[in-house]
Structure formats: C-alpha cells, structure tokens
Amino acid sequence: MFKPSPALVFANFMQLPTIVPKAVWRALRVVSIASALALAVMLALRPATAMPLFWGLIVPSLPLVFMLAPGLWRNVCPLAAINQIPRRLGITRALTSRRLSQGAAFPIGIGLLICAVVARKLLFNGNGMATAGLLAAAMGAALIGGLLFKGKSGWCSSICPLLPVQRLYGQTPFIRIANTHCEPCVGCAKNCYDLNPGAAYLADQYDPNPAYRNFRSFFAGVFPGLILGYYLVPSPAEIGPASTVMQMLVYMAASLTLFNLIELLGSKTRNLSPVLFAAAAFSLYYWFTAPLVVSTLSSLSGMAIAPEVVATLRGLTIIASLTWIARSLHVERLFLRRELRKGVRDGSRLAPIVIETMRLHRGPNDAARKAPVAAPPENEAAAAAPADASTQPAELCIDPTGMKTPIRKGQTLLEALEDCGAPINAGCRSGVCGADPIAVVAGGERLAPIGSDERATLARLGCADGTRLACMARIRNAGPIRIDLKREAIPAARETRKPEVVPFDASIRRVVIVGNGVAGLTAADHVRRRHPDCEIHLIGRENHNAYNRMAIAKLISMPTGVQGLHLLPEQWYAEHRVTAWLNTHVSGVDTQRRELTLATRETLGYDRLILCSGSSAWVPPLDGYGIEGSFVLRDADDAMAIRDYMQRFHGTRAVVLGAGLLGLEAAQALAQLGAQVQVLSNSGQILDRQIDTPASALLEAHLATQGIHVMTGADAARLEPGSEGRVARLVLKDGRQLPADVVVVCTGVRANVDIAQSAGLALGRGIIVDAQMRTSAPHVYAAGDVAEFEGHSIPLWAVAAEQGEIAAVNALGGKRVYRGHVPVTALKVSGIDVRSAGSVHAARPGEFELTQSEPAQGIYRKLVVAEGRLVGAVLVGSPDEADEVIPAVREHAPVSTMTALLERGDWQQHSVALAA
Numbered sequence: 001m002f003k004p005s006p007a008l009v010f011a012n013f014m015q016l017p018t019i020v021p022k023a024v025w026r027a028l029r030v031v032s033i034a035s036a037l038a039l040a041v042m043l044a045l046r047p048a049t050a051m052p053l054f055w056g057l058i059v060p061s062l063p064l065v066f067m068l069a070p071g072l073w074r075n076v077c078p079l080a081a082i083n084q085i086p087r088r089l090g091i092t093r094a095l096t097s098r099r100l101s102q103g104a105a106f107p108i109g110i111g112l113l114i115c116a117v118v119a120r121k122l123l124f125n126g127n128g129m130a131t132a133g134l135l136a137a138a139m140g141a142a143l144i145g146g147l148l149f150k151g152k153s154g155w156c157s158s159i160c161p162l163l164p165v166q167r168l169y170g171q172t173p174f175i176r177i178a179n180t181h182c183e184p185c186v187g188c189a190k191n192c193y194d195l196n197p198g199a200a201y202l203a204d205q206y207d208p209n210p211a212y213r214n215f216r217s218f219f220a221g222v223f224p225g226l227i228l229g230y231y232l233v234p235s236p237a238e239i240g241p242a243s244t245v246m247q248m249l250v251y252m253a254a255s256l257t258l259f260n261l262i263e264l265l266g267s268k269t270r271n272l273s274p275v276l277f278a279a280a281a282f283s284l285y286y287w288f289t290a291p292l293v294v295s296t297l298s299s300l301s302g303m304a305i306a307p308e309v310v311a312t313l314r315g316l317t318i319i320a321s322l323t324w325i326a327r328s329l330h331v332e333r334l335f336l337r338r339e340l341r342k343g344v345r346d347g348s349r350l351a352p353i354v355i356e357t358m359r360l361h362r363g364p365n366d367a368a369r370k371a372p373v374a375a376p377p378e379n380e381a382a383a384a385a386p387a388d389a390s391t392q393p394a395e396l397c398i399d400p401t402g403m404k405t406p407i408r409k410g411q412t413l414l415e416a417l418e419d420c421g422a423p424i425n426a427g428c429r430s431g432v433c434g435a436d437p438i439a440v441v442a443g444g445e446r447l448a449p450i451g452s453d454e455r456a457t458l459a460r461l462g463c464a465d466g467t468r469l470a471c472m473a474r475i476r477n478a479g480p481i482r483i484d485l486k487r488e489a490i491p492a493a494r495e496t497r498k499p500e501v502v503p504f505d506a507s508i509r510r511v512v513i514v515g516n517g518v519a520g521l522t523a524a525d526h527v528r529r530r531h532p533d534c535e536i537h538l539i540g541r542e543n544h545n546a547y548n549r550m551a552i553a554k555l556i557s558m559p560t561g562v563q564g565l566h567l568l569p570e571q572w573y574a575e576h577r578v579t580a581w582l583n584t585h586v587s588g589v590d591t592q593r594r595e596l597t598l599a600t601r602e603t604l605g606y607d608r609l610i611l612c613s614g615s616s617a618w619v620p621p622l623d624g625y626g627i628e629g630s631f632v633l634r635d636a637d638d639a640m641a642i643r644d645y646m647q648r649f650h651g652t653r654a655v656v657l658g659a660g661l662l663g664l665e666a667a668q669a670l671a672q673l674g675a676q677v678q679v680l681s682n683s684g685q686i687l688d689r690q691i692d693t694p695a696s697a698l699l700e701a702h703l704a705t706q707g708i709h710v711m712t713g714a715d716a717a718r719l720e721p722g723s724e725g726r727v728a729r730l731v732l733k734d735g736r737q738l739p740a741d742v743v744v745v746c747t748g749v750r751a752n753v754d755i756a757q758s759a760g761l762a763l764g765r766g767i768i769v770d771a772q773m774r775t776s777a778p779h780v781y782a783a784g785d786v787a788e789f790e791g792h793s794i795p796l797w798a799v800a801a802e803q804g805e806i807a808a809v810n811a812l813g814g815k816r817v818y819r820g821h822v823p824v825t826a827l828k829v830s831g832i833d834v835r836s837a838g839s840v841h842a843a844r845p846g847e848f849e850l851t852q853s854e855p856a857q858g859i860y861r862k863l864v865v866a867e868g869r870l871v872g873a874v875l876v877g878s879p880d881e882a883d884e885v886i887p888a889v890r891e892h893a894p895v896s897t898m899t900a901l902l903e904r905g906d907w908q909q910h911s912v913a914l915a916a
Contacts, residue, residue: 009198009331010338010856016071016178016197025180029081036078040135047128054131055120056296060289062162063169063282064317067324070170071177074156074194082139083146083155084181090737094150094653094676096188105158106215110222112161117226118248122236150676151188152181158189164219167193168278171201172328188707195705202335205270217263218256220274223281225255231288269336275328279321286317338857398422399441399484407475410880413438413447413483414470423485425565427548429471430826430835432798433518434461434567435548436470439488443481448474451887453798453824460522460801461568463487474883504531505813508607512596514586514755515612516540517549518797519784521567522804523610523811528576530812536578537604539596543583545570547636550797553662555639556646556669562636586613589759591777608779608811611756611767612804615749615785615795622657622745624719629727630743633666642666642744646673651741654678655730657716659686661827663746664699667708668829670744676707678738680714690825690836694853695860695876702832702858719743749795751786766793771817773807781807789818796823822890832858833879837889839864839872847871850895850907865895 018025039058042050065073074080086092116134124131138161145154157163170193179194189195190212191203207213229251236244255277262273290313298305396407396416405420407413414436417424427435431454440447447468450458454472461467467487475481511527513520516538524538540546547565555562573580585599589609596604617632619625629649631642645651654670656663659681667677679686685696700710715733719740722728730738751766762768762776766788773781783803785795799821809816827834842849847866853859861881864872869892875882881901888897 009334010196011176011198016176018178018180022180025075028076029078032076032078033081036135036139040132040139043128043132043135047131051128051131052296052299055125056292057300060286060293063165063285064320066166066169067282067320068173069175069177070166070173070193071175071179071197073166075177075180077156079138079142079160079162080152080156080181083142083152085143086146087151090739092146092150093148094739095148096150096153096652096674096676105153106164106212106219108159109161109163110215110219112159113164114222114226114252116161117230118245121230121233121244121248122241149188152194153188157192157194165223167201167204167216168220168223168274169282169324170197172324172331173197174327192705195701198331199335202271202332205274206335206339217259217270217274220277221256221259222252223255224277224284225252227281227284227288228255231284269329269332271332272329275325275332279325282324283318283321287314290314290317393480394478395480396420397480397482399482400486407481409475409478411475412471412879413468413473413475413481416475417470424470425548425551426471426554427551427565430798430824431469431472432457432801433548433550434458434469435551435565437461437463437467437487438470438473439464439484439486440466440468440473441482441484443479444468446475446477446479446481448472448476448883451883452890456801460525460805462525474879503813506533508534508812510535510537510606511608511610511811512537512539512604512606513610513612514539514596515614515784515786516542516546516580516582517612517614517784517800518546518567519614519800519804519807520610520612521546522801523612523783523808524578525576526805526808527812528578530809530814534607536576537581537606538573538578539581539584539586539598539604541583541585542635542637544636545573545580545582549635552633552636552639553665553669555636556643556666557672561640565636586755587758589755589780591759591761591780594779606779609781610804610807610811611775611780611782611786612784612800612807613752613755613786615751615793617745618748618750619745620657620716620747622716622718624721624727625745627719627721627727628725629741630719630745632745633662634749639669642670642742643673646670646675646742649726649741651675653739653741654744655680655738655740655742656744656746658746658748659683659688659710659712660746660748661687661690661825663744664703664708664827664829666744666746667703668706670742671707675742677709679703679708679710680716680732681710681712682715684712686710686712687827687834690827690840691834691874691876692840692862694851695834695836695862695874698855698858698860698876699827699832699834703829706829706831749785751788751793753786756782756786764788764791771819772810772815773803773818774810779811781811783807790820794821794823796821796825798824824886824890832877833882834876835882835886836874837872837886838870839866840874841872842866852907861901863895863898868896869894870898 039050039054043054062073124134142155142160145159148154151157176197182194191200191207193200201216204216205213226248229248233244233247233251239247259273259277290310293313294305294310394407396405396413398404398417398420401422403420403422405416407416414424414426414429418426425435427433431451434457437458444466450468451472454469457469458467464487508531511531511534513523513536520538520540524536527534527536544562544566546567547562548567551565555565586596587599588597589595590597594606594609596606596609598604617634619632624630629645631645632638633642652675654667654675654677656667656670656677656679659679663679664686667679671677681688685693686699687696691699703710717731717733719727720729720731727740727743730740730743732738753763753767756763756767756775759777759780761780766786767775767782769775769782769787769789771789773783773787775782783806784800785793787793787803802821803818806816806818822838824837825835842864844866847864850863850865852861857877859877860874861876861878862874863870863885870885870889871892873885873889875885884901885898
C-alpha cells in the first residue's frame with residue numbers, strides 16, 4: 001500500500017476491479033440522486049437538522065474520500081449520476097467544446113470552488129434555504145451539461161467545482177475502483193481521470209501546453225490559503241462582507257506567493273510542490289474541521305464524545321498526509337520512468353517539460369541525461385571535423401528542408417519525421433507499400449539492416465542501394481543521421497546496378513494487365529524488366545494512377561488528396577513504356593481470340609493476359625444502406641467522398657461497421673475530423689483475425705483515449721433517415737439505436753470476378769490459380785485479391801506484390817512458384833504499435849503459446865510455437881521485438897533463436913487445450 005507497483009498504479013478502468021456488480025452501482029446512483037434531492041428539501045424545510053448534517057459531516061468527508069477511494073465518489077456522486085441521465089436516455093446533443101476540454105474548464109471549476117467557499121462564509125453557513133438553492137443549482141447545472149455536451153464534458157470532467165479537489169487528492173488513491181459510469185467511453189475529456197486514475201493528474205502536470213498544466217499548480221498553491229482564510233478570517237458580522245472577502249484573498253495570495261517562491265528556489269520535480277501544498281491543505285482542513293465533525297456526531301447521536309477524539313483525528317490526518325506524500329512522489333517517479341521508456345524504447349515523442357525534469361533531476365547515468373539536445377556547430381569546419389559518435393548530437397538532418405530533429409534509439413525515421421512535421425507519406429508501416437522511400441546520405445550504419453520485405457519493395461520501386469523506407473529504418477545506435485526526402489538524391493537503381501539479363505520470348509508482343517493496384521503495377525514492372533520490347537497495357541477502372549491504397553483512410557482526415565499517395569511518379573509509365581488506360585472498364589474477354597472488349601466498345605488483343613482486378617467492398621444485408629450518409633471505404637474516391645460529406649453537413653457522430661484493420665483506421669481518421677466515433681464488431685473483440693483477446697483489450701483501451709468507442713457483439717439491422725432524408729441513426733438487431741451523421745461500412749471484400757466470368761474461367765470465391773498463377777485458360781494469369789490459391793484469397797499488399805511478380809515472370813515463360821505467404825499485419829493507428837504474423841492461436845496438437853503481459857505499460861507479447869519453431873506472434877507495444885520476431889515467424893525459425901527475448905520478463909505457457 002505504501003509503494004504501489006507500476007502495474008497497479010497505471011491500470012486503466014478496464015483493468016481495475018469494480019468491487020461490486022455494475023447493477024449495484026446503478027442502484028446506488030439512484031439512491032444517491034434521491035438522497036441529494038431529499039437533502040435539498042430538508043435544508044429548505046428543516047435547516048436545524050440538515051445544516052449540521054451537510055456542513056458538519058457530508059462536506060468534511062469528501063476530501064478524505066477523494067484521497068482514500070476517489071473511485072467510490074466518481075461512481076455514486078449524485079451530480080455525476082444526474083449529468084449522465086441524458087446520455088442514458090439518448091437525448092443528449094453530445095456537443096464538443098475543444099476550448100473547454102483543452103484548458104478553459106479547469107480554471108472555471110477553480111473559480112466556482114473559490115466563490116462557493118467564500119459564499120459559504122458570507123451566506124450559506126447560516127441560511128438553509130440558500131444552501132438548498134446551491135445544491136439544487138448544482139444538480140440543475142449538471143443536468144444541463146449532460147443535455148448539451150457529450151460524455152462528462154459538460155460537468156464532471158470539466159467545470160464541476162469539486163473537480164480540482166478530486167484531481168489533486170485522487171492522484172494516488174489507496175483503493176482503486178473502476179469507473180462504471182462511462183459505457184461507452186466517448187473520449188470526452190483530455191487526460192480523463194475515469195479512464196486512467198493513476199496517470200491522469202500527472203499527465204496534466206506534464207502536459208506540453210503550459211497554459212493547460214499551470215492551473216493545476218496554481219490551485220495547489222492557492223488551496224492552503226483558501227483553507228486558512230476560511231477558518232482564520234473573522235466572520236462578516238464582525239468585519240463586514242467586503243473586508244472578509246479581501247482578507248481571504250490576502251491569505252490565498254500569500255499561499256500562492258510561498259508556493260511560487262519554493263518553485264523558484266528549485267522544486268525537484270514538477271509535482272513536488274503541489275503534493276506538499278495539497279498535503280498541507282488536507283492537514284489544515286481537518287485540523288480545523290475535526291472539532292465540528294466530532295460535535296456534529298455527538299449532537300446527531302445524542303452521545304458524548306471524549307475530547308481526545310479530536311486530537312486523534314488530527315493526528316490520523318497528519319499521518320495520512322505524510323503517507324500520501326510518499327506515495328505520490330513515488331508514483332511521479334514511476335510516471336517519469338514510464339514516459340522515458342516510451343521515448344527511449346518506443347519512440348514516442350516526449351513533452352519538453354518531461355525531458356527537462358528528467359535531465360535536471362535524475363542521476364548522471366540516467367538515459368534522460370543523454371537525451372539528444374545539442375547546439376549546432378559554430379562553423380562549417382567544426383561541422384565537418386570528425387568526432388566520436390558518442391560526442392555528436394543524436395539528431396536527424398533532413399534535406400532539402402534543412403530541418404533538424406532529435407532522434408532516439410528504437411525510433412523509426414518515419415516516427416522522427418512525423419514528430420517534427422516533415423513532409424512524409426505514411427503507408428502500411430511494414431515495408432511493403434513503398435509510400436515513404438528516402439535517401440540515406442550519411443549515418444546509415446546506425447540503422448537496423450534491411451529486411452526481405454523492404455528489400456523487395458525497394459527493388460520494385462527501382463531505388464538505389466542507399467535508399468530506405470522510413471517506416472522500416474529503425475535507429476539502432478546513437479549519433480547523427482542525414483537523409484534526403486527526395487530519393488532521387490541517390491542515383492537511380494538502373495545507374496548503380498547491373499541490369500538483370502534474362503531470356504525472353506520474342507514472340508510475345510503484347511501483355512495486357514487488368515488492374516492498376518499493387519499486383520498490376522508489380523506485374524507491369526517485372527514484365528518490362530524481363531522483356532524490353534513488348535507492349536504493356538495497364539487498364540484501371542479508377543481515374544488515378546497507382547496509389548497507396550493502404551493509406552486511403554488518411555484522405556478522410558487530411559486535405560492532401562490522392563496526389564500525395566501516388567506510388568510512382570507520372571513519368572515512370574513513359575520511361576517504362578507502359579500504356580496506362582485510366583477510368584477504363586473491361587466488359588468481356590474472349591480467350592479463344594485472345595481479345596478484350598472494353599466498355600468503350602474498343603477491342604484490345606493480347607498475347608498474355610494478367611488479371612489483377614482486385615476486390616470490392618462487401619456490404620452485409622443492411623436495410624437502408626444507400627441512403628445519403630452511408631458509405632463503404634475501399635478506394636480513394638470513397639475516402640474523399642466521406643470527407644466532403646462530413647464537411648458539407650457538419651457531421652459530428654460517426655458509426656463504423658467492421659472492426660478490422662481498415663475499419664479502425666477509418667475510425668481514427670473520423671475522430672481526427674472531430675467526430676464522436678463508435679466501431680461495431682459482430683464478434684467478441686476487434687481484429688479477431690489478426691490478434692487475440694488480451695491484445696484486443698489493450699487496443700480497445702487505447703482507442704477509447706482517442707474518442708473511439710468499440711461495441712463488440714453488435715449486429716446492425718438497418719439505417720434510418722432523418723427528416724431531411726440523410727442517415728440519422730443505426731438500429732442494432734437487439735433494438736439499440738445509435739445516432740449517426742455518417743455510417744462507414746468496412747466489413748470485408750469480395751473478389752471482382754465479373755471479367756473472369758465473361759471469360760469462362762474456373763472460379764471459387766476468386767479466380768482459381770495454381771502455384772504459377774495460371775488460370776484455367778491458356779495464357780491467362782491472375783494475381784492479388786482476385787486470385788484464389790488452394791482455396792484461399794489473401795487480401796494483403798505483400799501477397800499481391802509477390803503474386804504479381806510471379807505472374808509476370810511465368811507469363812514470359814518463367815517457372816517461378818508461389819509457395820504461400822505468412823500473413824503479417826500492422827495496425828496504422830497512432831500512439832500504439834500492434835503487429836501480428838502467422839498463427840494467432842495454437843490450434844493443433846503439439847503447439848503451445850508463450851505469453852507475456854504488462855497491461856499497465858500497454859505491452860503484450862505472444863509467441864505460437866509448433867515443433868520447437870515459431871509459427872505465429874502477436875505483439876502490442878513492442879516495436880523493437882517486432883523487428884526481430886516477425887522475420888523469425890516468416891522463416892519458422894527455432895524458438896531457441898528468441899533466447900534473449902524469452903529471458904526478459906515472466907512468460908506463461910499455454911497448451912492447445914487452454915488456447916482453444
């Protein structure tokens with residue numbers, strides 16, 4: 001209890017116990033509201049009884065509850081319960097005020113508290129009717145806040161006058177109780193206490209925005225003066241109301257001055273002075289109020305209480321204060337270590353206040369002292385002079401912008417570029433889409449080596465040997481690195497590598513490729529590499545050249561348009577003599593005559609045909625789908641249409657059907673537009689094909705912090721329009737209704753087999769192909785999402801690229817064989833690293849799982865082992881380990897190669913029976 005463990009301290013509400021069933025909490029909230037209303041009536045009608053009860057027992061108990069078990073009050077507070085009634089009834093307008101949530105609310109709450117304390121001395125102590133009015137006004141304000149604003153942002157987590165006291169004393173609770181109010185969590189508050197009570201106040205104190213964090217310290221500094229002023233300033237009857245107010249303000253000013261003086265003299269950490277002043281205020285309050293509490297108890301019970309009880313209460317509160325100080329300072333150290341770990345190990349961006357605190361006040365060997373901050377050289381000679389890496393600044397120099405930014409071991413260059421706002425495109429973040437190639441001018445030896453996926457992608461892009469994909473270039477060793485955002489800064493690959501010389505069939509004069517996604521583009525590239533003379537025709541139904549389809553969700557939240565997603569420059573097509581047919585549809589194929597008929601009524605003959613027609617969004621049976629405001633998300637035009645609709649009709653509520661990779665990325669993009677987002681999964685978790693239940697729980701908790709609520713086991717029944725004909729709500733099969741301004745369906749894909757049907761090709765769910773990507777018709781090949789190999793179609797970018805290459809090689813007479821693919825996925829949601837490879841669960845006899853979980857740190861690792869070899873992995877919050885584990889899973893490496901990883905932490909083994 002004295003020094004809580006990090007796992008307990010930073011557990012979120014999903015990891016904390018509710019103590020009693022949620023139904024009990026709901027019943028207690030009803031009792032709480034009824035009691036508050038009854039108390040207000042008693043204060044008005046029977047003040048002689050109610051005033052001592054209210055001011056002598058109820059109010060004095062609150063700071064103690066806030067310190068010992070704040071979750072108890074958060075669950076049964078009558079104001080909070082009243083505030084949540086509109087949401088429970090579905091009648092809230094769910095507005096969002098960024099100004100309130102980003103800083104204005106807390107000083108309003110401070111002002112209301114100070115006014116209430118001063119008014120108590122002036123009026124409320126002797127006027128039951130006024131006190132009843134105060135309580136009724138607070139309940140009314142809480143109700144109005146719930147009617148207008150989403151979640152608790154209209155009262156409990158914003159302007160409630162009790163909130164500053166709750167935040168101050170609730171930062172290190174002795175008893176932790178999970179919040180049961182917010183179902184679902186709607187991400188309504190910054191650094192929400194109900195979401196993570198252990199980290200909320202410290203996250204406030206170390207927030208990058210000084211205007212946001214400084215009011216927390218201001219309140220801690222002024223609070224002891226407010227207590228002393230209330231108890232020591234003579235009553236208004238003695239000195240008059242104006243003098244009473246002025247003297248109380250003097251006490252507060254003196255307290256704040258002393259606080260700032262201590263800060264100026266050198267407070268060791270950000271939270272030291274606030275903790276000391278909070279403890280002083282707590283001890284002072286109970287020193288003065290202990291006699292009132294004892295007197296009230298004696299009066300209400302009719303029993304005499306010994307005077308020694310007052311001294312005992314005072315002593316106990318001082319002991320509690322000292323214990324609380326020690327716990328709070330210990331937790332702050334844990335918090336700073338956690339933040340440092342994020343920065344050094346996970347590559348998260350640290351707030352400057354965190355860096356400065358740790359640099360100034362940690363030990364000389366601490367990693368924070370080695371944080372990369374260095375002045376630029378005074379002259380070019382100094383810059384050019386050789387120096388040991390340990391003495392050079394660990395910074396990234398970015399050409400041609402001239403920007404410089406600190407870098408950390410374990411960070412990827414993409415993360416560093418995004419942190420400093422450099423113009424870089426992020427795609428799959430796993431090295432297969434090719435969205436972020438950069439030229440590494442110097443310091444490349446400090447980066448992790450190139451893996452197989454990255455090497456294959458760079459080859460497809462025709463990049464030079466010094467080029468890297470920013471998402472895969474992870475920093476391994478400290479020191480400076482210089483890059484150029486223009487990959488052309490290094491001579492093109494064809495000028496630095498010997499051209500590949502392969503025999504080709506000169507009788508093949510024309511190759512037609514249908515589909516200009518990654519499979520089609522890769523096929524075109526490899527046809528040209530191996531056949532310098534033939535015609536290549538690339539037919540695409542979209543009016544864009546090949547773009548990074550894995551990043552289309554970004555088009556919802558970003559104004560760049562599809563231009564920023566193009567995989568290759570426009571001149572690539574001319575340079576490689578590829579004829580691109582954009583916005584063109586194929587209406588039929590005659591395999592006997594080797595001829596395509598286009599929807600324009602033109603015909604196009606071929607010697608070899610490669611079908612890479614991809615897949616389309618699949619929409620489950622859903623009554624009302626198609627009304628204005630309902631969308632699928634499959635291509636760039638879909639994403640830009642959603643963005644346009646949200647702006648034109650001022651959408652603030654979005655529902656995403658489907659909790660797969662694309663659904664979650666769409667949800668984040670909508671949240672970045674300011675929408676309140678709900679994601680529906682018809683299974684018991686999210687990403688059920690990619691991760692397991694524990695990983696899903698961690699991811700759900702993270703999404704909640706971004707205002708994205710996940711509903712599992714939810715089946716959509718129909719969409720209903722509003723009065724203007726646009727979508728207004730989504731109704732579930734169990735009868736629940738979800739308000740929605742836009743509904744985005746991301747429930748899977750279906751292969752585009754229309755062309756194959758016209759050609760009479762053998763079909764399953766896709767076009768059936770053999771290991772050489774041959775279809776049932778001679779000279780016709782298929783690759784990518786549309787191809788079905790051994791009963792499976794795998795809609796993954798890396799699979800499409802590999803199959804496109806194999807189809808191209810074999811179409812020209814090669815004998816390349818497709819041997820299947822170990823699925824690898826990476827979630828592209830900021831703030832959390834989620835990856836998986838191979839099998840998610842042990843499923844066959846002899847297989848077992850090794851798991852390691854650190855939920856408070858946001859870390860979960862699972863290895864699936866079969867016959868002593870790695871066949872699967874799920875990794876959350878472990879980017880460094882992922883770079884090691886994912887290639888090992890692909891190669892089915894012996895588990896013994898993971899010795900270093902297995903020696904870290906406490907791993908648990910689970911058999912197939914337990915995993916099933």
